[in-house]
Amino acid sequence: MYIICTYDVAEKRCVKVMKVLRKYMFHVQNSVFEGELTPSKFNELKVKLDKIINPDDAILFYFVYENKKIKKDYLGKAPKSSNIII
Amino acid sequence: MYIICTYDVAEKRCVKVMKVLRKYMFHVQNSVFEGELTPSKFNELKVKLDKIINPDDAILFYFVYENKKIKKDYLGKAPKSSNIII
Numbered sequence: 290m291y292i293i294c295t296y297d298v299a300e301k302r303c304v305k306v307m308k309v310l311r312k313y314m315f316h317v318q319n320s321v322f323e324g325e326l327t328p329s330k331f332n333e334l335k336v337k338l339d340k341i342i343n344p345d346d347a348i349l350f351y352f353v354y355e356n357k358k359i360k361k362d363y364l365g366k367a368p369k370s371s372n373i374i375i
Numbered sequence: 376m377y378i379i380c381t382y383d384v385a386e387k388r389c390v391k392v393m394k395v396l397r398k399y400m401f402h403v404q405n406s407v408f409e410g411e412l413t414p415s416k417f418n419e420l421k422v423k424l425d426k427i428i429n430p431d432d433a434i435l436f437y438f439v440y441e442n443k444k445i446k447k448d449y450l451g452k453a454p455k456s457s458n459i460i461i
Contacts, residue, residue, distance in 0.1 A: 293379065293437055295381055295406075296404075297404050297405035297407075297452075298451075317435065318382075318435050319383035319433075320381075320383075320405070320406065321381045321383075321435065335448075339450055342450060342451045343451070344451060344452065345451065346450075346451040346452065347404055347405075347450075347451045347452040347453075347454065348450040349403065349407065349447065349448075349454050350449065350450075351379055351445055351446070351447055352445070352446050352447075352448070353439060353444055353445050353446075354444065354446075355444065358441060358445075359437055359438070359439050359445070360437070360438050360439075360440075361435065361436065361437055361438075362435075362436045363433065363434060363436065364421060364424055364425055364428060364432075364433075364434040365428045365431070365433045366383075366430065366431060366432065366433040367433075368433065
């Protein structure tokens with residue numbers, strides 16, 4: 290399944306969250322990652338992130354089962370190429 | 376079509392970008408908006424945003440034609456309820 294992850298995390302935990310996300314997904318914008326993950330890899334990622342963040346932090350996942358169903362567009366600077374979707 | 380918008384914009388333009396996005400979409404996380412828009416409303420939104428941002432800013436749109444195809448999950452603080460998807 291294709292996953293878009295956005296996060297709003299306290300500065301002191303940001304680097305740790307990014308390091309974990311980088312092992313699973315592609316960094317496309319400041320606090321946005323994308324990537325294709327199996328359900329088990331997605332759960333593994335969530336367990337790791339849950340250990341890092343605290344209740345005030347917010348991590349949001351959008352997931353699409355058929356990545357052909359999601360399109361991407363942008364204004365301004367082009368997103369770091371993940372060109373996996375389009 | 377259902378749209379997720381994330382942005383990485385210079386501080387001095389953030390408020391303007393947020394004001395425009397609020398007229399079209401729902402603010403769910405720090406720099407993340409969601410909403411159902413017709414193609415013509417989406418183009419109208421892009422024209423307005425394009426007038427505000429400069430080439431170093433980055434606005435990313437993911438769009439799904441069938442909003443039933445996209446699911447949402449979160450860790451930490453619950454996203455401001457948009458409950459449009461789920």
